Amino acid sequence: MPFQTVLQVTMDDFELACKGLYRALTIREKYMRLAFQRFPDTPSQFLRKIEGEQWKPEDQVLPVFTSPPKSGEDPFCTKDFPPNLGYVARMKDGVIYVYKDAASADKHQPLNHPGPDLVTFIDDMNFLIALIAQGPTKTYTHRRLKFLMSKFNVHEMLNEMEEMKELKKNPHRDFYNCRKVDTHIHAAACMNQKHLLRFIKKSYRVDADRVVHVLKGKEMTMKELFASLNLHPYDLTVDSLDVHAGRQTFQRFDKFNAKYNPVGASELRDLYMKTENHISGEYFATIIKEVASDLEDARYQYAEPRLSIYGCNPNEWTKLASWFNKHRVFSPHLKWMIQVPRIYDIFRGRNFVPHFGKMLENIFLPIFQATIDPNSNPELSVFLKHVTAFDSVDDESKHSGHMFSTKSPKPEEWDIVKSPSYSYWIYYMYANIARLNQLRKERGMNTFQFRPHCGEAGAVTHLLACFMTADNISHGLNLKKSPVLQYLYYLAQVPIAMSPLSNNSLFLEYNKNPLLEFHKKGLMVSLSTDDPMQFHYTKEPLMEEYAIAAQVFKLSTCDMCEIARNSVLQSGLSAEVRIHFLGTNYLKDGPEGNDIRKTNLAQIRMAYRYETLCYELNLIREELKMLPLFAHNLP
């Protein structure tokens, strides 16, 4: 490859930038380890080299996901849970601690489950805030990113045909039969608009006389419900359903949210898209099972739908788990995630919760309890086995005005109606997940990743908070605005689930989407649908998403297969399944980790990505090597 180090910065500036980037990477590594989230081997090896230490494969920390049920095994089996540990879980300063018993809880002598320390976290965060604004680091990362872009363009011109030749020689595997995961999709909008319409019509034909709703204590049949809305399902169309985003929703997240109500009627949302209603969420479960069945028919497509936990009430988990078990909403093609909407201000305003701490407690305490004594809530314990991650969702463009610092009120003291900042939310979600994972890992249970919505809009500090805490993120558009963060996301290979069709309706026109740019530079991007109900037209929303990206961005087959492979790596699929989809060595970086027979991804591409990443990391190492005793002289 004909390229040379393109530095063009003074040596002092270069040193400063490298020190900063090094420390930023160690910060992410620390918080990933603490929560059993992933930090890839390659940057980790370079960090150890810089520190003059030996990298050991045992250092690798991985999340634990539940394996698919073996043949004959019931995914809803409530037997064989481990026994009650008798521990006590209790919240203190917004974080749930586990104690041997009530006495140690009263004295706050928790068991040794390491978690993040707030003061250190704020310190790390402030360091990163300074770093992303630091002139020399901005210049350096900006230049490196420009270089990465040009380097990929050169790679493409030189090797495109060679990559294609590799793929053509690869028997029995093409883009259609390599696995792809829809890494970002909301359960309430996982069906397309036509599917929902058909389902509503069908349900009316079958269930017109069924009692489906209670209004002011009076039972209503479906017929009466539709009559009260002046509707007849026969006449209903995609237009009158009005769940599709359009030109009206651009830059209007509020209007977009209203689209979740079919025909603008929240009664229909309750009936068809909620787990909790007069028919115990039966229709919603059926719709999701139909979507799962479509994925099973398509064979190579998987999805990770998100269900909501609001934190308004401690019973939410039990109800959700009961819905899941009652309707047996399981498919090997689905991995479940929990999304927590950041709508504290609304709940507090209506006096549903006394303070922010109570919301956190409602969200996390039931899981801690079910982890300590799984048999106390067997349905929840079953459900948790199938949950892989937590998401944090809401309109990021809403500005909170609060600045997260050591002086911020503790969650239990946060009793004003205003919402805390994004970073505050993220920290407390992360801190609880980290401690929860420690406990679950100890018990041999599956752990949870943190995969928030981040960088769709709002301040770049959102992306900073998630660089510290999230295994991977959804959206990431605003990485465009911060070269330092973009370069750090690259170096640490933080996966980003992008949804250009969703962005096109909400925040950014399709051809301005940075997906292609990120992909070329080597950031680890995947494609996802976000909300097929609102954005997609065809029966296969994920294929539609790939097809449009391929057409508009002129992606090659190799590009598409790389993105598909990224989606499997980013997902919550278990190790066995990954081995089946990606090959035995999928955890290894570089060409060694790629099995072209399964991924249809050219080794030339893998080698290019690996060499390029090592080159970038090595630039930092070479610079820091020259500083005496660097490891003990961290900035």
Add this chain to the structure above:
Amino acid sequence: MPFQTVLQVTMDDFELACKGLYRALTIREKYMRLAFQRFPDTPSQFLRKIEGEQWKPEDQVLPVFTSPPKSGEDPFCTKDFPPNLGYVARMKDGVIYVYKDAASADKHQPLNHPGPDLVTFIDDMNFLIALIAQGPTKTYTHRRLKFLMSKFNVHEMLNEMEEMKELKKNPHRDFYNCRKVDTHIHAAACMNQKHLLRFIKKSYRVDADRVVHVLKGKEMTMKELFASLNLHPYDLTVDSLDVHAGRQTFQRFDKFNAKYNPVGASELRDLYMKTENHISGEYFATIIKEVASDLEDARYQYAEPRLSIYGCNPNEWTKLASWFNKHRVFSPHLKWMIQVPRIYDIFRGRNFVPHFGKMLENIFLPIFQATIDPNSNPELSVFLKHVTAFDSVDDESKHSGHMFSTKSPKPEEWDIVKSPSYSYWIYYMYANIARLNQLRKERGMNTFQFRPHCGEAGAVTHLLACFMTADNISHGLNLKKSPVLQYLYYLAQVPIAMSPLSNNSLFLEYNKNPLLEFHKKGLMVSLSTDDPMQFHYTKEPLMEEYAIAAQVFKLSTCDMCEIARNSVLQSGLSAEVRIHFLGTNYLKDGPEGNDIRKTNLAQIRMAYRYETLCYELNLIREELKMLPLFAHNLP
């Protein structure tokens, strides 16, 4: 509507432009009438008003299409053809004339079937060539088009919500269940790449030992054929099939054409995508029937696949008709078209034909003969019933160097290896179709439209030739380059089948496609796939085409339904079917002609389009009205 006449040209220039546009419209009207092609009522009414004459509904000339078979009727029935007229058809100067008998043929005393006159045609053409280069007309039309664009933007801002309200109130009809026709698709590429791959694999599983090919007199089984290509179908993938267009095909029509060969092997193209081969085109017929069956399942989608007649041999028609009848390739969701590739130079170079006239004779004489005596070739007569139009195809960017004029050699004298120009081809195709339609109309048979590929690349004169001769065209991209032609296509409402995904792979990037601009200005555009095998990814190529246009161009439902309605109007569907799809008054212009219950197209939009067209036509009329005795003083 707050708008004013925006003229900004001097009165002399305005007069000149109006005279020219008026005459251009009368030219198109004349040639449309002559060939039983469509010229809409509204411009026709204005032309009569300008001439001080009465417009009569009887003046309306319409093509005749075969109605779908009634229940129990066999579309392949060879009975009940009209008797032999005993006429003689013979070519003279590249055009086939019909004579009472051989004696009148020898004396060239043809029956009275009016057709175009070459000298007048060249005269009309030269007038138009001068017009499109005329400064004042260019200024005037450019300003009018800019105005039409702004006017639509204003309409959209004012009425978008009202249009949507109309659609929401329209029961049981939405974009999904309004009819759409794929107005431009080649039979040889009408399946998507995955479909072709599956078909090849399946055929091998079933027919491995069947003799499917003859090489140098030696019969070969499918197994032997694949072995000779060093291939095993089990290993075959979409990548090795290599029929999909990619970045390599951009601006390379030659590379694109090679993509028609699966695995680069013309043997496989012969076996799977030809009507004439050792298995009598059985596989090709089966694939097309599978595509038809998918369209039938989708219920609201139709397609107009094109089959090739090369003009290399007079038997081509008989062979094609025999394939059609033998495999019973009929579906109510398909309307057939004949495409004639403009590859005279290749055939002449190999000495397959002595001159260009022989190609025209091979193309048209068999149809004239089957029209005169249908029972002489019953299979062809059946096939012709289901053919609706002729297309002319090839790479338009190839420049011929020849300039069509009265001094051009007659087709029988054109014996050089070089191809004649696009306009020359178009004129002789048109002249033969026009005379053929006269004869067929007289016999009560269906007529044929002329629907060539035009304006995909090359000179703008292509668009000029088709403005004179074609009922409607495919592509039309180059209308961007000539405001006069663009405005004329608007005034005469010439339908344009656009394929932005095809253009994206060949000639023009998606977001630069003029589809949105044309649609906004009010040109009559439809969406089509061109070659699903090469361009599309999903199982529903036409829906993919609509979905991508909707997303990238942010089309509203009303826009999409208008484009879908245009596609039905542009197609060769019969009057009965159109009434069923569009409503009883579909032939009427303006809101009166629209049945929103069937089209889901807002009357507000229809009214806007109608008023706007009348306004533009009226500007011309008002100007010309002031000239004394204008009708007798044409420029």
